[in-house]
Amino acid sequence: MTIAIEVKSIDKQFVLRRSRSIKEVFVWLIKGRKGELSEKFHALKGVDLEVQQGETVALLGFNGSGKSTLLKHISGVMIPDSGTVRTRGRVAGLIEVGAGFHHDLSGRDNVYLNGAILGMTEEQINERFQSIVDFAEIGQFIDTEVKFYSSGMYLRLAFSVAVHTDPEVFLVDEILAVGDEPFQKKCIAKIQELASDGKTLVVVSHDLDLVSRICDRGVLLDHGEVRFDGPIHEAVAKMRGQ
Numbered sequence: 335m336t337i338a339i340e341v342k343s344i345d346k347q348f349v350l351r352r353s354r355s356i357k358e359v360f361v362w363l364i365k366g367r368k369g370e371l372s373e374k375f376h377a378l379k380g381v382d383l384e385v386q387q388g389e390t391v392a393l394l395g396f397n398g399s400g401k402s403t404l405l406k407h408i409s410g411v412m413i414p415d416s417g418t419v420r421t422r423g424r425v426a427g428l429i430e431v432g433a434g435f436h437h438d439l440s441g442r443d444n445v446y447l448n449g450a451i452l453g454m455t456e457e458q459i460n461e462r463f464q465s466i467v468d469f470a471e472i473g474q475f476i477d478t479e480v481k482f483y484s485s486g487m488y489l490r491l492a493f494s495v496a497v498h499t500d501p502e503v504f505l506v507d508e509i510l511a512v513g514d515e516p517f518q519k520k521c522i523a524k525i526q527e528l529a530s531d532g533k534t535l536v537v538v539s540h541d542l543d544l545v546s547r548i549c550d551r552g553v554l555l556d557h558g559e560v561r562f563d564g565p566i567h568e569a570v571a572k573m574r575g576q
């Protein structure tokens with residue numbers, strides 16, 4: 335078995351910005367800068383995760399448990415304070431709607447921009463361009479600046495570009511929720527196709543029925559820690575408090 339994703343005891347703290355009064359800063363200074371002036375929030379605490387090539391994994395947990403933060407570390411858009419993250423093969427992610435898209439460019443230009451960011455050559459994008467537009471069902475809007483797109487249209491184009499990069503590791507955050515039902519079904523079918531082709535999949539979702547259908551394994555996060563890691567039906571049962 336080949337390891338596709340290896341996360342080793344990662345920690346992540348965020349600085350919670352809170353404006354301080356001049357008096358508070360003054361007291362802090364004359365007390366010799368003791369203690370932290372800004373509060374910190376520990377979003378991930380010693381998280382370990384090993385995903386084998388071809389596994390389909392759901393990251394589950396209540397709001398604020400650290401799922402998206404962990405996915406961002408796997409995709410490489412966030413760097414841990416300590417610990418390591420390693421991935422093998424091409425990683426494509428749908429982490430935030432519109433991330434990697436430039437608002438003032440047309441859909442067409444963004445396909446080239448986003449495709450290049452995800453590691454495709456210009457030639458590969460030329461070859462796959464029509465297929466990308468067809469899958470997204472963007473039609474005549476492909477030459478419209480994306481700032482005029484609805485969030486569903488953003489998602490369609492971003493999803494289409496991402497799957498056309500032929501990723502070995504595919505990361506999807508909750509964003510499928512903004513697509514309409516027919517498009518969601520199409521995305522889910524595509525995700526299932528990637529999974530049956532042996533691609534590695536990590537999905538963040540609150541839709542427990544959906545993840546039960548597309549994932550084999552569930553990792554349950556709670557306050558930034560892994561509480562459970564095992565078969566999806568057991569993870570889903572724990573989420574449902576059964």
Ligand SMILES: Nc1ncnc2c1ncn2[C@@H]1O[C@H](COP(=O)(O)OP(=O)(O)OP(=O)(O)O)[C@@H](O)[C@H]1O
Nearest residue numbers: 348349375377395396397398399400401402403404
């Ligand atoms: N850039 C940031 N700065 C400060 N705090 C952050 C930042 N990103 C995330 N957090 C905090 O880290 C915690 C975990 O956030 P994260 O988005 O990973 O949770 P989640 O499990 O995906 O939640 P949800 O189910 O609501 O999407 C939250 O309390 C959030 O407020």
